[in-house]
Amino acid sequence: MSTSASETGTLVGRGSERRPRRQRRNGPGxxxxxxxxxxxxxxxxxxxxxxAVVTALKTTDQLGGTGxxxxxxxxxxxxxxxxxxxxxxxxxxxxxxxxxxxxVLTLLTNSMVAxxxxxxxxxxxxxxLYFYFVSAxxxxxxxxxxxxxKETAILQLDNRVGLILLYxxxxxxxxxxxxxxxxxxxxxxxxxxxxxxxxxTWAIFWRVIFxxxxxxxxxxxxxxxxxxxxxxxxxxxILSDPGSATLPLVQYVFQSQFQTNYPAAFASYLMAMAPLxxxxxxxxxxxxxxxxxxxxx
Amino acid sequence: xxxxxxxxxxxxxxPGESQPKTGVRLAGAFYIMVLPAFLLFFVxxxxxxxxxxxxxxxxxxxYGPANFVGLRNxxxxxxxxxxxxxxxxxxxxxxxxxxxVNIVSLAIAIGLNGRIKFKNGLRGIYFIPNVLxxxxxxxxxxxxxxxxxxxxGEKLGIDALSTSLLTKASTAWIAIVIxxxxxxxxxxxxxxxxxxxxxxxxMYEAADLDGASAWRKFRSITFPLIAGFFTINMVLSLKGFLxxxxxxxxxxxxxxxxxxxxxALLIYKGGFQxxxxxxxxxxxxxxxxxxxxxxxVQLRVLRRREVEV
Numbered sequence: 001m002s003t004s005a006s007e008t009g010t011l012v013g014r015g016s017e018r019r020p021r022r023q024r025r026n027g028p029g030x031x032x033x034x035x036x037x038x039x040x041x042x043x044x045x046x047x048x049x050x051x052a053v054v055t056a057l058k059t060t061d062q063l064g065g066t067g068x069x070x071x072x073x074x075x076x077x078x079x080x081x082x083x084x085x086x087x088x089x090x091x092x093x094x095x096x097x098x099x100x101x102x103x104v105l106t107l108l109t110n111s112m113v114a115x116x117x118x119x120x121x122x123x124x125x126x127x128x129l130y131f132y133f134v135s136a137x138x139x140x141x142x143x144x145x146x147x148x149x150k151e152t153a154i155l156q157l158d159n160r161v162g163l164i165l166l167y168x169x170x171x172x173x174x175x176x177x178x179x180x181x182x183x184x185x186x187x188x189x190x191x192x193x194x195x196x197x198x199x200x201t202w203a204i205f206w207r208v209i210f211x212x213x214x215x216x217x218x219x220x221x222x223x224x225x226x227x228x229x230x231x232x233x234x235x236x237x238i239l240s241d242p243g244s245a246t247l248p249l250v251q252y253v254f255q256s257q258f259q260t261n262y263p264a265a266f267a268s269y270l271m272a273m274a275p276l277x278x279x280x281x282x283x284x285x286x287x288x289x290x291x292x293x294x295x296x297x
Numbered sequence: 298x299x300x301x302x303x304x305x306x307x308x309x310x311x312p313g314e315s316q317p318k319t320g321v322r323l324a325g326a327f328y329i330m331v332l333p334a335f336l337l338f339f340v341x342x343x344x345x346x347x348x349x350x351x352x353x354x355x356x357x358x359x360y361g362p363a364n365f366v367g368l369r370n371x372x373x374x375x376x377x378x379x380x381x382x383x384x385x386x387x388x389x390x391x392x393x394x395x396x397x398v399n400i401v402s403l404a405i406a407i408g409l410n411g412r413i414k415f416k417n418g419l420r421g422i423y424f425i426p427n428v429l430x431x432x433x434x435x436x437x438x439x440x441x442x443x444x445x446x447x448x449x450g451e452k453l454g455i456d457a458l459s460t461s462l463l464t465k466a467s468t469a470w471i472a473i474v475i476x477x478x479x480x481x482x483x484x485x486x487x488x489x490x491x492x493x494x495x496x497x498x499x500m501y502e503a504a505d506l507d508g509a510s511a512w513r514k515f516r517s518i519t520f521p522l523i524a525g526f527f528t529i530n531m532v533l534s535l536k537g538f539l540x541x542x543x544x545x546x547x548x549x550x551x552x553x554x555x556x557x558x559x560x561a562l563l564i565y566k567g568g569f570q571x572x573x574x575x576x577x578x579x580x581x582x583x584x585x586x587x588x589x590x591x592x593x594v595q596l597r598v599l600r601r602r603e604v605e606v
Contacts, residue, residue, distance in 0.1 A: 284421045
């Protein structure tokens with residue numbers, strides 16, 4: 001036990017069941033070498049973010065060299081420039097509307113579809129439907145990218161509403177997969193009791209099942225949020241009106257304008273990343289446990 | 298989709314619902330629950346797939362009339378150097394990134410699972426890249442690769458670094474892989490951590506009594522027990538990296554020329570901007586078969602390994 005400096009050795013005694021008294025010597029104490037190593041490695045995450053912050057605060061003539069130095073003369077106006085160039089309030093609102101719309105509609109509809117399928121897997125039609133939806137997991141987006149752009153243009157859905165709709169529909173494949181797995185673990189007794197009390201199928205779903213899905217709703221909500229907020233390809237091919245551009249899309253569109261003004265570009269990147277990053281800082285544990293639940297199912 | 302809002306149940310709760318359930322009527326509500334989703338999915342997913350296959354047999358430029366050309370697009374694909382290069386480049390990046398990201402994230406996950414201080418804080422930091430848009434992070438990396446790294450190389454007198462990695466394909470792929478690993482290790486670490494927590498600690502205690510080395514414990518206990526998680530991560534990583542798009546747009550835009558184009562980027566560029574709608578549709582059908590083929594082979598091989606180890 002005393003030679004626990006190596007990585008796998010430390011697996012012993014993992015978890016939070018720490019002993020009440022920490023033994024001074026030879027006991028399973030904290031592995032400080034490993035802690036230090038992980039902190040140093042975590043710098044690889046921090047470096048690009050640090051770099052973005054210092055660059056966003058510089059004047060253009062402070063650029064050059066490796067660029068890692070702190071700004072000698074802080075220029076907050078870069079953020080004002082970026083704000084104006086990317087029409088930030090409007091773009092952020094677009095991203096927010098699309099993300100919130102996609103998350104809310106996904107939760108309300110995908111869970112319901114999964115419920116209907118999960119409770120009727122013995123019927124051939126529903127079983128077929130399950131495989132129909134889930135098989136789409138194998139179809140990469142580039143395959144349908146060209147036709148769907150054309151189709152949404154014809155149906156006049158080449159806008160924010162269309163984008164929300166596509167997130168909800170394309171989410172079905174994965175969401176049905178994890179929702180049905182979860183619903184199968186809910187005993188039917190509850191529903192039968194509610195049915196005897198005269199509740200309709202709809203009432204049973206909304207009043208009994210939907211509340212029980214809370215952990216899975218959190219998972220699907222988080223994953224949909226990350227996807228819709230950060231997605232670039234779908235907005236790129238679907239949105240035709242520049243006024244409805246999302247945050248990632250607008251960074252792409254304004255690259256040419258930023259060519260000569262890197263500090264403003266970096267300010268813009270920070271502003272695009274900030275909203276979700278701030279949410280993440282406060283809801284970190286919840287986000288990680290939600291994502292884990294989705295992947296392990 | 299708006300017809301599925303929660304206001305709907307009220308209208309369905311009629312007076313006739315008071316008896317205990319009867320299979321037939323219950324099924325009726327279930328049909329209504331799935332019908333809109335089925336229709337929308339059919340319209341926005343299945344029809345585009347069928348349309349894509351249809352267009353792959355035409356010379357459509359993306360607008361106006363098109364002629365049926367049979368298999369000509371498919372035959373042309375296999376002799377088109379730009380297409381072949383895109384596949385080669387995509388495979389290279391996908392293979393290297395998949396292997397690297399799994400090694401890196403498994404190692405970090407094992408570390409995070411160890412007896413360390415600041416466990417939750419560190420886990421939180423390692424997950425950050427997963428909440429950031431690849432495109433935006435990619436632009437930051439672009440600047441680092443094209444300005445900071447050469448400046449650093451000059452300072453340290455390392456010739457290999459003194460020119461930007463992004464200026465030629467033979468080095469740009471390294472930059473793309475670095476960005477890809479940086480971004481997607483976050484997600485993989487979390488999955489491996491979940492896997493490592495399923496390994497019972499008693500097994501390590503027993504191994505310790507037998508005097509097993511750390512590597513031996515990893516090979517004989519840890520890895521076999523998390524083999525399922527390894528399979529998930531390998532399959533998802535490879536599938537994701539084969540579709541690589543944002544990374545390349547942010548770092549090289551496919552250039553210089555078409556040297557760093559991935560298949561997804563080529564389909565996008567050729568299909569939307571190059572007037573090759575039909576041709577790139579054929580390309581995407583081939584791409585689809587390639588991805589499904591890879592996934593199936595990979596699943597088979599890894600599942601068999603899971604049983605063996």
